[in-house]
Amino acid sequence: MDQLLLVEDDVSTRLWLTEMLSSSSDMRVACSCGTVGEALAWLRGGNTTDMVLTDLGLPDGSGLDVIREACKLPGREVLVLSIFGDEKNVLSAIDAGAGGYLLKDGSLDSIREHLNCLRSGGSP
Numbered sequence: 001m002d003q004l005l006l007v008e009d010d011v012s013t014r015l016w017l018t019e020m021l022s023s024s025s026d027m028r029v030a031c032s033c034g035t036v037g038e039a040l041a042w043l044r045g046g047n048t049t050d051m052v053l054t055d056l057g058l059p060d061g062s063g064l065d066v067i068r069e070a071c072k073l074p075g076r077e078v079l080v081l082s083i084f085g086d087e088k089n090v091l092s093a094i095d096a097g098a099g100g101y102l103l104k105d106g107s108l109d110s111i112r113e114h115l116n117c118l119r120s121g122g123s124p
Contacts, residue, residue, distance in 0.1 A: 001025075001026055002026060002027045002028070002051055003049045003050050003051070004021060004027055004028065004029050004030060004049060004052070005029075005032075005033075005039065005042065005049045005052045006033070007034070007038075007039045007053070007054035007063060007066050008053075009034045009055060009057070009058050009059050010055075011034065014032050014034060017053070020112075021053075021115075030048075030049050031047065031049070035059055035061075036062065036063070039054070039066045039069075040066065040069055043069045043070060044069070050076060051076065051077045051078070051115065052067070052077070052079070053080075054066045054070075054078065054080060055080075056080060056084055056089060057082065057083070063082070064093065064096045067080070067096040067097050068097060071096070071097030077099050077119060078098045078099055079099065079102065079115060079118050080098045080100070081102050081103075082101070082102075083104050083105075085103050100114055100117070100118050100122075102114055
């Protein structure tokens, strides 16, 4: 079962995503947090996770910092889920190490499909 770190500052979206991802039989949300600081502390605290699903626009900084920290461990996959769909943000996330980038206007099934794609070596 894959362990996932979820980083999303909007509480209702974070709860919705946690519930949706927890309903999957092959994935478990190991930690959900709302800031860069919380995510970095969790990642640096020796916790293990196979995947990171992060927003970019966070109240205390950029999700790019979360991506860079997450990618320090080989084999950890990162998927961005953001409202920012411009070329600069997408390329910055990929340059930081994200394996995929989705806009928040996607459906529940779309998010699941893209996480599965990322887990199997694809690039959503």
